[in-house]
Amino acid sequence: MSSSKIKTFLFFMKDASKEKPLYPVLFILQTLITGLFPFVNLYLTKYLLEAFTENAGIKKLALLGTLLVVFNFLFKGLMIVLERNIAKISMYLSDYYNVRLSQKAALVPYSYAEDPEMIEKARKARGAFFIYAGGIEGLMNNISPIFSGIITVTGVVTIVAINAPILLLVAILAVIGSAITVWQTNRVKKIEVEEYPKMDRAMEYVFQVLRKNGIAKSVRLYDASEMLATEVSEATTSFSKVFRRVGNITANWNCVGSFVNFLKNLAIYGYLAYKLLTGMITIGDFSLLAGSANTLKDSLQDIITKIQELGKELSFLGEAAEYLSMEEVSHLGSKELKNDTIPEIEFKNVSFKYPGTENYVLKDINIKIHPGEHLSIVGLNGAGKTTFIKLLCRFYDVTEGRILLNGTDIREYKHEDYMKELEVVFQDFKMFSQTIRGNIVNGDWENPNKELDNIIKMSDLKSLVDKLPKGVDTMMDKQLDKEGFEPSGGELQKLAIARALYRDAPVVILDEPTAALDPIAEYEVYRKFNELVGGKSAIYISHRLSSCQFCDKIAVFADKTIKEYGTHAELVHKEDGIYSRMFAAQAKYYA
Template sequence: MNSKAKAVINNLLFIMKYIAKWKKSIFFDIGLYSVFLGLSPFIWIYVPKLLIDELTGQKSTKRITIILASAFLIAGIIGYSKEFLQGRFRMKMNTVRYGFIRMLAEKTMKMDYAYTEDPDILKEVRIAMKTVNNTAEGIGLVIIKLFSIPGNIIGFLIFSIIIIQLNPFIWGLLLISLLLSYLFIDKANRYQRSCKDDLSHEERKSYYASIKLNDFQYGKDIRMYGLKRILLQKKSEADEKVVQITDAVKSRYLHAGIKEGVLMALREGIVYAYLIISVLNKNISISNFVLYTFALNGFVTWMQTTIKDFSDIWVNSLYVSDFREFLKKDEESSSTDSLNPKALQYDIVFDKVSFRYPNSERDILKNFSIHISPGERLALVGINGAGKTTLVKLLTRLYEPTGGRILINGIDIKEYDLTQYRKLFSVVFQDTKLFAFTIRENITMEYETANTEKYQESLRQSGIYEKTGKLEKKEETNLFKILDEEGVEFSGGEIQKLSMARALYKDGDIIIMDEPTAALDALAESRIYTEFDNLIKNKTAVYISHRLSSTRFCDNIAFLENGELKEYGTHEQLMQLGGAYAGMFQIQAEYYREEGHEE
């Protein structure tokens, strides 16, 4: 058995394992359906023979009536049973399919966060989504075909017995011709498979343009800067390439269909010539001629369907392989003997920490070391791309260091339970995302808020309480109009206040502000940082800003450049040093004086 066949079998076993886990009664339905499916074609193969024998023999009206009544009764029972089982199967199949969809969703949230910025991984995610989301391909199609394959095998065996009684040579001829037809189709299938990466890439570009064209949040920019044309052009180019790829695939299937048609003409000519000669030589009766004609036609159609089902399973099993490979991606790790990081205070040490993205050879951070004392306010400053946000992602374990280690209270953070560890942090990111949920749900991240008083206080402290109080539904108002026509659209500053309310409500022991006020002016940012710092009291805090004046209140300032710590100390010490920090501060101060702001 070759490796591809083993892969197909393993994929089928993988799917069946989860069918057994989520809806094992499907196997009973498959068994029962297989019997009805396998027997269904033979009623109307044998009934014409019986009728002809009776009409050319005793011509008994009673026997003819019994034959027809029995045929209709059996056909009705089988037909109803098939439809009933198919309907029940579809409902159960949805349970299984949504199970795989949940599995994919959980995996995307568990896999190493660094993968989310890898274009190749994003392509794999899209392919995995297609594998589980669509009943017409991937896992959905494999499950559907699994439902009918056992019945097809039963039908094949019965057809084979009938045709071998006629002539084993005819049976062999039919099999060979059908196998050739399969090879024609399989070649087209393999070509389609070879195009999947290119097709996925172009579909992703088209999908991106479509989403942005329909996203209200991009509406202002699209209109004011005339971006509609470029988005439509990019979508059109991607769609054109999608059409080219799909047309090439369809062309392969067309050529396969033409070859199959020629083969069918030759096969049918030989088979019917044999049957006619057999009747003329009185080797078979007229009734048997009809029986074998129906059986031969039924066998060919049956086998074409069966071969196509096997081919579909083979091709779509390859997508299942992609899905399973994606499930093997590295996940965010947590020690098997995980410790609870909760403590009264937190001493943080970066010890020669380096980091690079997966599949990259460039270090974002290089041998970075720093000590953050309990209750300390540390500012991380530097130009864009210096590595400031990367440090935050490493500290919060969104990333794992590729070198060195990070210690909290003397213990490597990898030793802590990941879920409990992340509870330590209240983080406000520059690009914090809000959801099309209610204001309350966006802040508490809870379906039902247990601590209403704490929630209300977080609104007051962040300065958004008055705004939400004026809304008709107050904090139960939905954000955005994506899911609710009466949803509200907040300004950038208001969204940042909601983000800070979320951080205050979580009440983490370590606070991180990752340039959440970058969209505001320098004075507003400085004021918000100072006010927020007063709210968090004696907690350890890390502030990130490219505006150096906003973080002068911090106990220490770390100036980063190209992923390395270049300068470290208080604002006054760094100004006296007269290095890169002092130079940048003076340039910014001069700029703000020209703009009319006082530093």
């Protein structure tokens, strides 16, 4: 077993033991009992048969028979108790890792969410627990038989070596044959495992499409169901071919395994029958040696099989361990930041290119946003406006230069402290399948009613809330609650504004959340929001100029940098300026 797999094993043993200390203890007990059980059974059976053939008397027969029954009864009872408790803890750990993986997706740096390799790593990590492998339960279900098998093999090898050493050779040859069969079977099954994610991705894509309202409408409008059905059919047909091929090869090798087992039994029982008939051993010895030889072969084969299964489990769990060990945003920065004043923000010689790319998206950005200042960032699509905000939100680290908050590099601050300074509403903002209250308070369950009624009024949501059956506790998803509702585009805008106001961060950012609105409606949204923001710092981003007239400063992005900077009055009168041309083209909307 490779060092990486050993590290994976130790990672999960330590992690699971920390969460449930009783878990490894139960498995150790199960391992010891399972490993020692065959010896007691073999010897009690031997003594019972010898007592019967030697006419030892009814009392001795009854005693041995009773011991055999009681021992088996106790063993089965104890195993049931252990297995039930192990199953209960395994179920808990399965849920525990499900939650851990879900939380991890939200805790790793945002850049991972846009990196195809990281997305695939997250998929494989979940697959290690729920699709391709059995997770921590599968790991322990392979570990326990390996160690119990080693205990059993040690004992039966001693018995057979002393009484019939030739049977060791028979058992080992049979194990080699079985091992080849298992190896070949697992080798072809690996093909099946590799093909499954392709089908899974296709199926998941289709189901996501059908669940999304906007796309679901397009599917029906353009009769795209046949196209989606074709995608699923192609994926499943391809997988079915692989599945059938794997099934046929597996069946052939299973036949080989059965034949090897037949030859093994013929050799063992033939040899022992000869020794019994010639008086070299008793009927009790026959039972003991035959049972020991079979137990040896079965235990060795089981160990080999479980080691191979364990290797497969650890390969998948290695992805999960690596994913769970990734650095989290909460570990970024160590300096505390008190949210007691409105901060000053400065981009100093900032340049940026996305990881894995060579082209700069932003170049030499220099701008200072004073406390309480309202800044409008404008420019055509693709000018780098949203990337500017992603850097400010620490979704990515700058490639060159620094972003300062109150004169300190933002990377030095504790991530959770820094994020409390900002409230951002992006163009592609989403609401959760939660209640209105849940979406507005957005995790602030310690004080979920703080200013909620007032914010609902300020966001012009009161009329909507009043007509809903459960008010602010109405679910925003009809699929989860029949009494829920699906908000319109305008209602979503208001809810996003309510969420931003509730957070009460000193810096508020709107990154084109009104792009779907017409220019006049967008202007009204920005104007009202600007009034609600009051003395906080605010950054408004748009390729339209709705927010510019009431902002303190305007930054015009073009060609990956800030081409123009100043007040509305300064820029609108700049001859042949970018801003003046843009405003002239849109002036009719704001007259």
